[in-house]
Amino acid sequence: MFSNYFKLALKVLGRNKFFTGISLFGISFTLMILMLITAFYDTEFGENPPLSNKDRLVFLSVLKMELVVPDTTLVIDSVAQGGLMAYDTTFTYGEGTNSVSISSFSYYVLDDYLREPAGVTDYSFYSSGQHSFNVFLDNRKLEVGAIYADAAYWRVFDFNLREGECFSADQVQHATPVAVITDELARQYFGRDSGVLGQEVELGNSRFKVIGVVRRSRSMNSMVAGDIFLPLTTMEGRALDDNAYQGSFQAAYLLDRSAAIGPVQAELAERTARIPLRNPEEYNRISTLPMSFGELYASRLIDNNEPQKSLFRMRLVFGLLLLFFVLLPTLNLININISRIMERESEIGVRKAFGAHAGTILYQFVFENVIITFLGGMIGMVLALGLLHLINDSQVLPHMILRFNLRVFAYSLGICLLFGIVSGWVPAWRVSRLQIADALKSNQL
Amino acid sequence: MIKLENINKVYRTDTIETLALNTINLAVAQGEFLSIMGPSGCGKSTLLNIMGLIDEPSGGRIEVAGQVVANYNSKATARFRNQHLGFIFQSFHLINDLSVIDNVELPLLYRQVSGKERRQLAQVALEQVGLKNRMSHFPGQLSGGQKQRVAIARSIVGRPNIILADEPTGNLDSVMGNEIMDILLRLNAEDGATIVMVTHDESMARRTHRLVRLFDGSQVQ
Ligand SMILES: Nc1ncnc2c1ncn2[C@@H]1O[C@H](COP(=O)(O)OP(=O)(O)OP(=O)(O)O)[C@@H](O)[C@H]1O
Ligand SMILES: [Mg+2]
Numbered sequence: 017m018f019s020n021y022f023k024l025a026l027k028v029l030g031r032n033k034f035f036t037g038i039s040l041f042g043i044s045f046t047l048m049i050l051m052l053i054t055a056f057y058d059t060e061f062g063e064n065p066p067l068s069n070k071d072r073l074v075f076l077s078v079l080k081m082e083l084v085v086p087d088t089t090l091v092i093d094s095v096a097q098g099g100l101m102a103y104d105t106t107f108t109y110g111e112g113t114n115s116v117s118i119s120s121f122s123y124y125v126l127d128d129y130l131r132e133p134a135g136v137t138d139y140s141f142y143s144s145g146q147h148s149f150n151v152f153l154d155n156r157k158l159e160v161g162a163i164y165a166d167a168a169y170w171r172v173f174d175f176n177l178r179e180g181e182c183f184s185a186d187q188v189q190h191a192t193p194v195a196v197i198t199d200e201l202a203r204q205y206f207g208r209d210s211g212v213l214g215q216e217v218e219l220g221n222s223r224f225k226v227i228g229v230v231r232r233s234r235s236m237n238s239m240v241a242g243d244i245f246l247p248l249t250t251m252e253g254r255a256l257d258d259n260a261y262q263g264s265f266q267a268a269y270l271l272d273r274s275a276a277i278g279p280v281q282a283e284l285a286e287r288t289a290r291i292p293l294r295n296p297e298e299y300n301r302i303s304t305l306p307m308s309f310g311e312l313y314a315s316r317l318i319d320n321n322e323p324q325k326s327l328f329r330m331r332l333v334f335g336l337l338l339l340f341f342v343l344l345p346t347l348n349l350i351n352i353n354i355s356r357i358m359e360r361e362s363e364i365g366v367r368k369a370f371g372a373h374a375g376t377i378l379y380q381f382v383f384e385n386v387i388i389t390f391l392g393g394m395i396g397m398v399l400a401l402g403l404l405h406l407i408n409d410s411q412v413l414p415h416m417i418l419r420f421n422l423r424v425f426a427y428s429l430g431i432c433l434l435f436g437i438v439s440g441w442v443p444a445w446r447v448s449r450l451q452i453a454d455a456l457k458s459n460q461l
Numbered sequence: 462m463i464k465l466e467n468i469n470k471v472y473r474t475d476t477i478e479t480l481a482l483n484t485i486n487l488a489v490a491q492g493e494f495l496s497i498m499g500p501s502g503c504g505k506s507t508l509l510n511i512m513g514l515i516d517e518p519s520g521g522r523i524e525v526a527g528q529v530v531a532n533y534n535s536k537a538t539a540r541f542r543n544q545h546l547g548f549i550f551q552s553f554h555l556i557n558d559l560s561v562i563d564n565v566e567l568p569l570l571y572r573q574v575s576g577k578e579r580r581q582l583a584q585v586a587l588e589q590v591g592l593k594n595r596m597s598h599f600p601g602q603l604s605g606g607q608k609q610r611v612a613i614a615r616s617i618v619g620r621p622n623i624i625l626a627d628e629p630t631g632n633l634d635s636v637m638g639n640e641i642m643d644i645l646l647r648l649n650a651e652d653g654a655t656i657v658m659v660t661h662d663e664s665m666a667r668r669t670h671r672l673v674r675l676f677d678g679s680q681v682q
Contacts, residue, residue: 019576020566020570024558363556365554366556367567369542370542370548370567370571371539371542371543371568371571371619373536373539373540374534375536376539451517453515456554
């Protein structure tokens with residue numbers, strides 16, 4: 017029976033080439049887009065190294081300093097009352113902000129006030145995203161992004177260590193000039209991505225000895241997207257001794273497995289707000305918004321001041337995008353399918369006259385549709401693979417390697433199946449209810 | 462074999478109400494070859510469809526092969542059609558996307574029959590109508606007479622005890638028509654099939670056992 021349906025499905029596909037073309041194009045294109053979106057999502061938000069713990073992380077990224085002054089407005093209304101003037105005065109109390117400074121944290125603030133909040137297993141202070149060195153190698157210019165970090169960095173972020181080791185607390189304390197580099201930098205700098213331990217990398221005026229090679233993060237998140245990792249004590253200038261409030265540091269806290277994220281965020285915000293200010297004439301309020309990974313990501317994308325709202329908005333946009341990409345073609349396919357299946361009314365009449373039950377007819381059409389969508393799915397998958405390759409090769413998204421993984425494959429297959437069933441079921445159900453005599457009157461065979 | 466009691470059929474559309482069948486009482490005996498005649502639009506097809514349980518009467522009682530039919534959409538009725546009834550339509554109603562042999566196999570798809578057995582039975586049926594050498598053709602490659610013979614093969618492949626034919630020779634010339642008629646007569650005589658045939662052709666009708674005439678939905682003879 018199934019082989020018969022299969023044969024018929026292929027015949028039907030071959031018969032109406034125009035419909036088949038449109039269907040296959042629609043399905044494969046949609047699925048390709050979906051696969052790209054899921055691949056992108058998986059790279060940026062999936063629990064992949066070095067961000068496997070992203071759901072248990074709280075970030076301190078922005079320190080806000082303000083000078084706030086009371087702002088009182090006095091309104092006087094005059095009213096004529098029995099030949100006399102009466103005065104009605106209103107005060108409005110508010111506050112105004114005279115100046116604001118927004119930047120990252122100084123090491124001093126993190127070190128003195130923001131260590132070891134309750135419910136946290138480990139935490140790391142690091143400086144990332146703003147240390148770029150130009151390295152000249154036999155007439156080639158290499159731009160190298162550095163991340164300065166403590167030893168805990170390697171416990172909070174689980175990089176894949178290809179060889180060697182990461183720097184230790186001891187090495188950080190003694191400002192030992194050692195470096196952990198990515199396999200990508202090793203390839204560019206030394207021409208090979210292994211066997212480079214003990215070699216030296218020259219950055220600015222310093223030389224660092226390579227002690228470890230890690231796989232580069234596939235994600236573009238700045239806290240992990242560096243080419244070289246150095247002990248934060250080797251940072252040039254007086255970055256660590258400076259007792260300004262703001263600087264170039266950020267912090268990541270790894271929560272206990274049982275801890276909730278809310279209280280940790282609250283404690284960090286509160287501790288920051290209580291930091292004594294030396295010069296209240298300059299700034300008299302200090303605050304920060306501790307963020308989850310998603311909030312941090314969204315706030316950078318949308319609005320720094322409202323991470324929660326931004327995350328919501330980002331999810332909404334993402335969700336609507338997905339819905340749009342799935343719903344629109346599905347509706348369209350249902351529509352095409354209705355006319356396609358209606359064209360076969362008399363076939364349905366014949367089948368029913370010779371003993372097919374409504375349910376059997378339904379299965380036949382849904383089965384046919386699933387075959388079409390799977391065909392489209394296969395084409396879409398090939399297209400997606402090609403496009404992913406192209407995107408990775410062309411470096412449209414620098415350093416971001418989109419990978420076609422099994423999870424994405426499984427999502428896509430599921431989407432295919434859903435597509436096929438949904439877009440086939442509706443018209444098939446309608447048509448399977450037809451009265452036989454009526455179906456046979458449409459002489460279309 | 463078929464018993465109709467006080468069958469009415471009313472078609473209602475927005476504007477008019479057509480009484481297609483008016484109190485038909487008719488019994489067809491087992492092994493009988495009955496023909497139905499009448500002017501166009503008098504309700505012949507409607508009557509045949511009601512006998513074949515593919516159209517519901519508006520009133521009256523039907524008994525086919527000893528069974529009274531209640532629910533026309535049930536699985537049981539579908540199986541009953543499959544087991545007991547074979548249809549031949551005026552406009553063939555073959556499935557163009559399927560080969561001749563696949564078309565003939567169709568009724569067996571809805572039974573527990575292995576693929577190999579299906580093929581064998583379909584070949585036997587095609588042999589009976591003299592089309593064994595056209596097995597892998599498609600309906601589009603056949604003449605009208607050949608299509609109708611495929612339709613006959615399809616109607617007999619499941620060995621039903623009742624064959625209902627709606628103007629089986631209506632689209633064919635007299636030579637072709639006579640050939641089809643010969644096949645039907647042979648099925649009736651040799652296999653004992655009960656046949657009800659609608660026709661416009663007096664000479665065809667004269668070769669059957671009994672003739673029923675309809676006029677404006679009523680039986681006049
Ligand atoms: N689905 C329908 N809706 C409304 N009226 C219908 C419908 N089907 C048939 N009729 C009407 O019922 C009457 C009988 O139709 P039927 O098809 O049985 O005629 P017939 O005797 O087979 O004619 P012909 O010889 O032309 O095939 C006709 O008047 C027709 O217009
Ligand atoms: Mg008719």
